[in-house]
Amino acid sequence: MKCPFCGELEDKVIDSRVSQEGGTIRRRRECVVCGRRFTTYERVEEILPLVVKKDGTRQPFDRQKVLAGVQRACVKRPVTGEMLEELVSDVERLLQESGEKEIPSKAIGEAILERLQPLDDVAYVRFASVYREFRDVGEFLKELSALEGRQAKKG
Structure with a gap:
């Protein structure tokens, strides 16, 4: 090594x-x-499905790319590297178990968001803002309201 x-x-x-x-x-x-x-x-190393991007192109699943994305969302947040490794491993396992040959990038993004939100709300919003490509403040506020509603149901 x-x-x-x-x-x-x-x-x-x-x-x-x-x-x-x-x-x-x-x-x-x-x-x-x-x-x-x-x-x-x-x-x-297991065989993973191809990722179908928004523009229709296909590329192999890249664990490091996913990890880098969630790491950026978690900068200066109380989320450990081990927690992120586990999150990415969980998403990777989900893809392997799906048995699909191709999977839309949207499904991967949603799986990440689903696992990121319980770890840290700020990291969740950061990742969502990039992943969902908010076009204006209204879309951002709508996401924050949805997050606030989910928290109210928990507590």
Whole structure:
């Protein structure tokens, strides 16, 4: 595994843990050259459906792209990297279990929103504003009202 700090290819595994659902192994590693530590995740590569974009183009599901999107929505929010990894793994599992060969990007976005909202309302609104492409303040306020209604039902 290549060290993200110095680029060295040699490291030693300090700790390995299997995730709660058993689909991922988290490994804590230490570079033998610079001594810095980093974490890697190991998972079985499974065949996922193609994502059908809004413009009709198709592309392979990109876990890193989804993770980067939810990370941007969670900047300066109390959401851990582990929580986001779990969210993305859950969406990925949903796609695998669907058995579909193609899935609309809209369905993926909705699955992300459904899982993001219980984690953090602000991150939810941030992701929704980009994903749903709000055209004006009215659409944004409508989403906030819907979120407020869901919270009122909970509490």
